[in-house]
Each structure stands twice: as structure tokens, then as C-alpha cells.
Amino acid sequence: MSLVDRRKVLAGIGTATFIAASGAPGAMASTATAGNKLVVVFLRGAMDGLHVFPAYADPDFVRERQGLAMPGPGQAGGSLALDGFFGIDPLMPQLREMYVSREMLLVHAIASPYRSRSHFDAQHLLENGTTAPYGADTGWLNRALVGLPSRGRDIGVSVTSSMPVMMQGPAMVTNWSPSALPQPNAELLDRLGSLYETDIPLREALENAKAANAAVLERAGTGFPSLLRAAASFLNSATGPRVAFLELGGFDSHANQNAQLGALQRNLKAIDEGVAAFRKAMGAEWSRTAILFVTEFGRTVAMNGSNGTDHGTAGAAFLLGGAVNGGRVIADWPGLKPAQQLEGRDLKPTADLRALFKAVLRDHLGVPPERLEQDVFPSSNIARPFDSLFRRT
Amino acid sequence: MSLERAAIAANRFGFGATPGLLQKIKSDPRGWLLEQIARDVPVPPPIASLPPTGADHLAFPLVRRLALPREGYGTDEQRQPAMEPRMQGQQGAGMQGEAGQGLALIARMRTARMSAALAARFETAIQTASPFRERLVHFWSNHFVVSAAKATAFAMPASFERDVARKHVGHRFEAMLVASTKHPAMLFYLDNYLSIGPNSQWARDPSRVPVVSQGVGRPQGLNENLAREILELHTIGVNGGYTQADVTNFAKVITGWGYDLRQRRAGDLAAVARRSADDVFYFNAAAHEPGPQVVLGKTYAGDGVEKGLSVLRDLARLPQVAEFVARKLARHFIADEPPAAAVASLARAFRNSDGDLPSVYRALVEAPEAWDPSLRKTKRPEEFLVSTMRALGGPKLEGAHLLRLLQQMGQPAFSPSGPDGWPDNGAFWSGADALWKRIEWATLAAERQAPARPDPAALAVDVLGPLVSEKTLAEIRRAESPEQGLALFLVSPEFMRR
Numbered sequence: 001m002s003l004v005d006r007r008k009v010l011a012g013i014g015t016a017t018f019i020a021a022s023g024a025p026g027a028m029a030s031t032a033t034a035g036n037k038l039v040v041v042f043l044r045g046a047m048d049g050l051h052v053f054p055a056y057a058d059p060d061f062v063r064e065r066q067g068l069a070m071p072g073p074g075q076a077g078g079s080l081a082l083d084g085f086f087g088i089d090p091l092m093p094q095l096r097e098m099y100v101s102r103e104m105l106l107v108h109a110i111a112s113p114y115r116s117r118s119h120f121d122a123q124h125l126l127e128n129g130t131t132a133p134y135g136a137d138t139g140w141l142n143r144a145l146v147g148l149p150s151r152g153r154d155i156g157v158s159v160t161s162s163m164p165v166m167m168q169g170p171a172m173v174t175n176w177s178p179s180a181l182p183q184p185n186a187e188l189l190d191r192l193g194s195l196y197e198t199d200i201p202l203r204e205a206l207e208n209a210k211a212a213n214a215a216v217l218e219r220a221g222t223g224f225p226s227l228l229r230a231a232a233s234f235l236n237s238a239t240g241p242r243v244a245f246l247e248l249g250g251f252d253s254h255a256n257q258n259a260q261l262g263a264l265q266r267n268l269k270a271i272d273e274g275v276a277a278f279r280k281a282m283g284a285e286w287s288r289t290a291i292l293f294v295t296e297f298g299r300t301v302a303m304n305g306s307n308g309t310d311h312g313t314a315g316a317a318f319l320l321g322g323a324v325n326g327g328r329v330i331a332d333w334p335g336l337k338p339a340q341q342l343e344g345r346d347l348k349p350t351a352d353l354r355a356l357f358k359a360v361l362r363d364h365l366g367v368p369p370e371r372l373e374q375d376v377f378p379s380s381n382i383a384r385p386f387d388s389l390f391r392r393t
Numbered sequence: 394m395s396l397e398r399a400a401i402a403a404n405r406f407g408f409g410a411t412p413g414l415l416q417k418i419k420s421d422p423r424g425w426l427l428e429q430i431a432r433d434v435p436v437p438p439p440i441a442s443l444p445p446t447g448a449d450h451l452a453f454p455l456v457r458r459l460a461l462p463r464e465g466y467g468t469d470e471q472r473q474p475a476m477e478p479r480m481q482g483q484q485g486a487g488m489q490g491e492a493g494q495g496l497a498l499i500a501r502m503r504t505a506r507m508s509a510a511l512a513a514r515f516e517t518a519i520q521t522a523s524p525f526r527e528r529l530v531h532f533w534s535n536h537f538v539v540s541a542a543k544a545t546a547f548a549m550p551a552s553f554e555r556d557v558a559r560k561h562v563g564h565r566f567e568a569m570l571v572a573s574t575k576h577p578a579m580l581f582y583l584d585n586y587l588s589i590g591p592n593s594q595w596a597r598d599p600s601r602v603p604v605v606s607q608g609v610g611r612p613q614g615l616n617e618n619l620a621r622e623i624l625e626l627h628t629i630g631v632n633g634g635y636t637q638a639d640v641t642n643f644a645k646v647i648t649g650w651g652y653d654l655r656q657r658r659a660g661d662l663a664a665v666a667r668r669s670a671d672d673v674f675y676f677n678a679a680a681h682e683p684g685p686q687v688v689l690g691k692t693y694a695g696d697g698v699e700k701g702l703s704v705l706r707d708l709a710r711l712p713q714v715a716e717f718v719a720r721k722l723a724r725h726f727i728a729d730e731p732p733a734a735a736v737a738s739l740a741r742a743f744r745n746s747d748g749d750l751p752s753v754y755r756a757l758v759e760a761p762e763a764w765d766p767s768l769r770k771t772k773r774p775e776e777f778l779v780s781t782m783r784a785l786g787g788p789k790l791e792g793a794h795l796l797r798l799l800q801q802m803g804q805p806a807f808s809p810s811g812p813d814g815w816p817d818n819g820a821f822w823s824g825a826d827a828l829w830k831r832i833e834w835a836t837l838a839a840e841r842q843a844p845a846r847p848d849p850a851a852l853a854v855d856v857l858g859p860l861v862s863e864k865t866l867a868e869i870r871r872a873e874s875p876e877q878g879l880a881l882f883l884v885s886p887e888f889m890r891r
Binding site: 119120181192 | 542584587588589612613614615616617618621625626631637797798800801802803810811813816820821822823824825826827828829830832833834835836837864865868871872873877880881884885886889
């Protein structure tokens with residue numbers, strides 16, 4: 001981002017960010033959270049919450065869901081039970097184990113403040129943290145990191161080949177993705193440092209890239225589980241970032257949603273394998289770690305004409321980790337009868353994703369509540385943070 | 394001054410200069426751009442040698458058969474090699490009924506087809522004498538998008554680009570909009586081929602609806618995906634003033650727009666494989682929602698394909714479209730936040746010419762803001778690679794290598810994540826990882842091409858003209874070897890931006 005952009009954002013969001021970014025300490029973060037680590041995974045394309053976490057015990061589920069209703073626990077192809085009302089797709093047995101061991105928490109019927117049905121606007125709004133698509137050109141996750149204790153030059157890393165909106169902003173963050181190209185030699189890098197002397201964006205990008213490539217020792221693969229393992233190596237590095245961002249696309253299941261080898265199924269397996277691999281790679285640090293999975297909106301309750309679902313509103317978000325007070329489903333369930341659906345088609349939202357984000361930032365990363373309201377999620381008073389999502393340490 | 398304008402013409406409007414180009418065009422850089430926007434030109438040979446639309450279109454039912462071998466298409470396999478000559482040797486393995494082998498075959502087919510298409514795209518962009526026109530083709534195929542990120546669509550983006558963006562780049566916007574909407578690739582990518590009117594003949598008698606595949610089964614109702622994206626992404630934009638009812642009604646208007654689900658109907662598959670996009674398009678009256686529909690306040694009557702064409706024609710003329718297209722073009726060529734005067738001038742040209750695209754390009758070339766020497770755009774990875782190959786005369790890479798390279802650099806070929814195409818802003822493309830991959834690429838390219846380009850500083854002056862700074866030239870001259878000097882040139886701020 002250019003300096004001009006940055007100034008504009010700062011002017012829009014308020015002066016507190018500027019003070020923190022220019023070096024003055026932000027409001028004191030609790031030392032109890034200073035070693036905590038967070039991963040945010042954006043599931044792009046609108047994951048169908050009613051597919052991945054079916055409300056099998058809702059009396060209207062099978063009728064309203066039509067041919068896409070996943071059978072309940074114990075039946076052929078059925079979901080695995082979570083709390084007696086909600087299940088989880090059987091392709092995610094390791095997540096279900098983490099639920100049983102109280103390391104996973106599900107929030108259902110949750111949505112961002114966005115109420116139209118464009119992926120792109122919805123993703124931008126979810127990432128920028130305002131109530132409008134393009135309402136800011138920085139991301140809430142980046143803004144939240146301003147002023148928090150950092151172990152090295154970068155407090156966050158995006159494990160993506162380009163910088164997503166959610167991670168753009170004033171806090172020092174970098175990005176990284178696996179490479180099979182030849183490594184540049186140190187002499188060339190030194191000369192580039194000189195060439196970029198007066199070009200601040202390029203100079204910063206070069207420094208970030210050098211730091212990131214020093215942190216990941218082995219050559220990594222490109223699948224989602226490999227990327228999560230790479231995230232673990234960043235988070236486990238003594239001077240590395242504390243926050244990582246990843247994304248996984250391919251959730252836009254307009255057609256043939258129940259295919260055996262479909263994009264949705266491959267993604268769910270990748271999440272299950274990835275989280276298990278990440279948990280193992282984090283070792284003892286798992287107890288101070290949380291991974292949050294979010295998507296831009298849910299999908300229609302009923303099947304469309306192509307054995308798929310169209311763009312909807314509320315969906316599901318889930319939080320995992322040794323730090324999470326899990327084994328619970330948080331849902332103020334709206335019901336699935338036609339009159340209970342939003343506009344007669346979508347799962348009705350009864351929770352605000354910002355309430356979840358604010359709880360994670362406040363209780364896990366120690367972001368001061370006033371910063372959450374002013375800089376991170378402006379105009380979000382109605383979304384009061386959830387309580388008790390994390391274990392007391 | 395004229396050399397600076399020549400450098401801007403070659404770098405900002407084109408794919409970067411080849412050695413000698415600036416000297417050649419410096420007497421009239423503007424004229425050089427304007428002569429590239431003729432109405433029709435022959436299809437460049439590398440593109441013309443790619444498989445015809447019919448063959449691309451036949452590749453995805455094949456994919457489904459292989460992925461889901463039990464779905465009952467099973468009788469065409471023996472004839473399939475007629476369309477897939479390069480696949481003949483592998484055909485047997487995928488047909489033994491094992492899904493795993495089928496997937497492996499699909500992966501090989503995907504690589505073969507996409508590498509051929511990508512190699513042709515690169516060869517054309519590197520060799521072209523009309524780089525501005527070629528950039529415009531790429532611009533439009535990032536506006537009307539069919540993405541191979543939808544796995545079964547992998548065969549389609551190349552023929553879609555040829556039939557829509559390349560064919561109509563010198564025509565009226567309406568022609569391109571209609572070509573996109575009727576193209577089998579778009580009808581597949583955004584699911585319209587599955588959309589059935591709730592009161593259509595097929596909805597009243599579902600037993601007549603063919604089974605598309607084991608997974609999809611028989612399509613049963615409306616699918617609004619294409620209608621929504623036409624409004625949001627192709628024409629008036631998300632703030633263009635449409636409602637959910639407009640989306641639903643427009644979706645009903647274009648029910649029946651698809652292609653024949655029972656392709657075997659045509660006996661001679663080799664002939665089917667030669668079909669053009671227009672030949673493949675098929676209006677299925679039995680799936681069409683009968684009766685008038687209201688879209689954006691206007692009632693459309695009639696029960697044929699003409700009803701949908703009327704909506705598209707009216708959409709193409711809305712003032713929001715002129716504004717939407719003008720802003721997007723100005724953003725692509727001038728700056729991430731395009732100057733308002735330039736946007737207004739392009740929009741005016743669009744409106745006054747009834748969407749005649751060459752008139753809009755002329756307004757772009759004539760906008761004073763487009764000639765500002767400050768470099769405000771970051772090249773996207775594909776552009777960056779093409780411009781390095783033009784400047785260095787290589788290295789010439791095979792398609793499969795280009796595929797891997799673009800994947801690494803964050804712009805996997807033909808595969809933007811959604812129908813909105815690749816982002817067009819510097820913040821997205823200039824993160825640390827993007828820079829690192831460019832440095833790695835520059836290292837590799839410089840090693841290969843240093844023998845052909847022994848004087849990097851002279852090359853920098855040749856292709857960037859007055860746009861290259863004294864500081865950059867000094868750093869290049871101080872390099873310890875031609876390889877290092879070339880690498881510094883390729884990742885200099887002036888070469889990575891335009």
C-alpha cells in the first residue's frame with residue numbers, strides 16, 4: 001500500500017491508530033495474552049453452514065433442505081453428532097474429536113452485517129470490518145494488531161501469494177507462499193536494498209520477504225495442510241509473527257453439492273487434515289493457540305434446481321485450539337420453517353460475526369475494548385463480544 | 394518529450410518495449426496506438442491453432458464421465474479420441490472404471506490443454522505488433538470471465554477468450570455482452586445450463602428432463618447465478634440499482650439458454666468438435682419460463698431467445714454501463730484511483746457512440762491523464778513476465794513451465810478465484826511475496842539471457858527511455874556482472890510499474 005493510501009485510511013479511521021502506528025504504546029495489552037497465537041482462515045465462496053454443520057434434529061430440517069439433507073448420526077452417510085442437535089460432516093472426524101475434547105467451538109446462524117448476496121462485496125466488507133463494502137481499504141485484522149506486543153519486526157503473516165484486504169493496513173505484516181524458483185543470492189538482495197532506498201513500499205516489501213524466507217526452513221508444498229504447517233513454523237519461530245492468515249477457496253456450491261469428489265468434499269477433508277497437522281506441528285504452543293474459520297455468508301436453506309445451493313445469508317463459523325473453551329455450539333437457532341427463514345430462502349442470522357471477532361481479539365490477543373470499537377470495527381456497538389470463548393489461564 | 398511518450402505508449406498501453414521499439418514509434422506514439430484499434434484483424438496464428446470451441450466444450454462431459462464413471466454417459470468413449478488426438482495414448486487408462494485413474498487422467502488433460510493455451514497466449518503477447526490491442530483483449534477477458542478455478546471448466550477459458558474478448562474487442566459493447574452470455578463456457582461456468590423455469594414444460598413434467606450427471610441428477614429449477622453476475626459484474630455494477638426481484642426475473646428470462654445436454658444426438662463427433670460457439674448455443678424452449686417478466690422496470694414479453702437478447706441490448710445502453718466500463722478501463726490503464734476527468738471522458742465516448750469500443754479506446758489514448766509520466770500501476774505477474782520476455786528476447790518457456798511459474802507468482806493461468814476476475818490494484822499485487830517471486834524470476838531470466846543482452850544499462854535505456862531514473866541506471870552500471878545488472882533492471886521500480 002502506498003503512503004497516500006495509508007494516510008487516507010488513517011484519516012478515516014481515527015487518530016488512535018496513527019499514534020499507535022508511529023511508535024507510542026497502545027493501551028496496555030494484558031501480559032497474559034502476550035504469548036497467544038491466532039490463525040484466521042477465510043473460506044472464500046460462501047461455505048454452506050447447513051451442509052457442514054447440519055441441524056439434523058430440527059424437525060423441519062429434512063423437509064426444508066430437500067434432497068440435500070444430510071442423514072443424522074448413525075445413519076448411512078450421516079453426520080457425526082456434536083451436541084444432539086447439530087452434527088458435523090463425516091469428512092471431518094478429527095475436528096469432531098477436538099469438539100469432544102473441548103477444543104472446538106461452533107457458532108451457527110451467524111453472519112456479517114452484509115445483507116445482499118454478492119461474494120465480492122461480502123468478502124470485502126467482512127475483511128474491511130466496516131458495514132459497507134469498500135468502506136475502508138485496510139482490514140480489521142491488521143488494524144487490531146497495532147500496538148500489540150510483537151516478537152520481531154512483523155506481528156502478522158499472510159500465507160498467501162498476495163496480500164488480502166483483511167491483512168492490509170498500518171501494522172507490520174508480511175506475506176509468504178511456497179516457491180520452487182531459484183533463491184536469489186545475498187549479493188543481489190543487498191544491491192536491491194540500495195536500489196529501493198527511496199522507494200518506501202518496495203523497501204518494506206523486500207525487508208518483509210527476506211524475514212519471511214528466513215523463517216521457513218524447509219521447502220513447503222502448496223496444499224492447504226502444507227500451508228497450515230508453514231503457518232505453524234512461522235508462529236513457532238522465536239522472532240516470528242503471532243498471527244497468521246490463510247484462505248481456502250472453492251465453497252461456491254451452486255451445483256452438485258453432494259458429489260463424492262466435489263470441491264466442497266475436498267475442502268472439508270483438507271481442513272480436517274490441515275488442522276490435525278497444524279495441531280501436531282504447534283506442539284506445546286497449541287495450548288496458547290486458536291484458529292478461527294469464517295466465510296462471507298451462508299447459502300439458501302433449500303436446494304436449488306441443480307442439486308446445489310444459491311447465495312444466502314447466515315452460516316457457520318468455528319474456532320479451534322488449545323486455548324479455546326470448546327465442546328459447545330453457540331446458536332440462537334432461528335428455526336427452518338419457511339416463515340422463519342430470511343426472505344423465505346436463507347438461514348436467518350441471529351448472531352453477528354463482529355461479536356465473534358471482537359471476542360477473539362479482546363480475550364485471546366488482548367486488544368483493548370476501546371480500540372475494538374474505534375479503530376477495528378467502527379459502528380459495531382450492536383455487536384457485543386461473546387463471553388467465555390477461551391479457557392481461563 | 395516524444396521519446397517519453399513513446400515509452401509510455403509501449404509500457405503503459407502495451408506489454409513493454411522490445412529493443413528498438415521506442416525509436417521506431419517515437420515520431421508518432423499516439424498514432425501507433427490508434428492504428429492498433431481497427432475493427433477486425435485476423436486471429437493470431439498461435440491462437441488460431443488451439444482446439445475449436447466445440448472440442449473444448451466436449452472436454453467437460455468427458456471430465457465428468459471420468460470423475461464419476463458410473464453416471465451413464467458410457468457409450469462415447471470409443472469415439473472420443475477423434476476430439477482428443479493428443480489424449481489417445483492415455484485414453485485406455487481412464488476408461489477402466491476406477492475414479493482414481495480417471496482423476497489422474499483429468500490432471501494430465503488439464504495440464505496439456507492449459508499449457509497449450511497459455512503458451513499460445515504468451516507467444517501472441519510477446520510477438521505481437523499490436524500490443525495495445527492485445528492488452529485490451531486481456532482486459533476484456535478479465536471482465537467477461539470464465540475461470541478454470543472451477544475444476545470442470547478448465548478447457549473453456551481459451552476458446553471463451555477467443556470467441557468473446559478477441560472477436561469483439563473492436564466492436565460494440567453489446568456484441569461482446571451477447572457473445573459472452575450465449576457462450577457455452579459462460580453458460581456452463583455460471584450454471585445457466587442447469588436453470589429451468591418454475592412454470593416451464595420441463596418443470597411441469599420433470600421426467601422429460603435429462604439426467605446431467607449422477608451428482609447433479611435432473612436439474613429442477615431456477616439457478617440465478619449468471620443473471621446476477623451479468624448485472625453485478627458485466628454491465629451496471631453492484632451499485633447499478635437492481636433488486637433481488639430483478640435478478641430472479643432476469644434469470645427467468647434466460648432460462649433455456651444453454652447447450653444441448655444430449656450431445657450424442659449429433660452422430661458425427663468429429664464434426665461436433667469443430668463447431669463454433671454459435672453452433673453450440675442451444676435455446677431449449679421446454680426449460681424456458683413462459684410469460685412476461687419485469688427487469689429493471691421494463692416488461693419483456695415473448696417466449697423465445699429474443700426476450701433475453703432484448704434485455705441484454707437494453708442493459709448495454711444504460712448509462713451505468715458507460716460509467717462502469719469507463720472507470721474499469723481507466724483504472725486498468727491509468728491509475729488504481731483513476732482521474733475523474735479521464736473517467737468522464739471515456740464514459741462520454743461510450744454513450745455518444747452507443748458503446749462503440751474503438752471510440753472509447755480513442756478517448757483513452759486522447760486523455761491527457763493517460764500520459765502522465767508518473768508510474769502509478771503495478772504490473773500483474775502475467776504482464777510482468779511478458780514484458781521481461783519482450784525486453785530480454787526470452788527465455789522461451791514451455792507452457793507447462795509457464796503454468797507453474799504463474800501459479801508461484803500468485804496469478805494461476807486462466808484461474809482467477811471468481812467471476813470478478815483478477816484484482817486491478819497495486820496493493821494486491823505488491824506484497825512481500827509478490828516481490829520475492831519477481832526477484833527469483835529475475836535471477837533465473839537474467840542467467841539465461843545475459844549472453845543475448847550483455848549490456849543491461851543500454852537495454853534499460855532502450856526499453857524504458859526517459860522513464861528509467863539515473864539512480865536505477867547507476868545501480869545497474871555498478872553491478873558485478875551482466876546477470877546481476879539484468880536482474881536489477883527487471884526488478885527496478887520503473888520496470889515493475891507502468
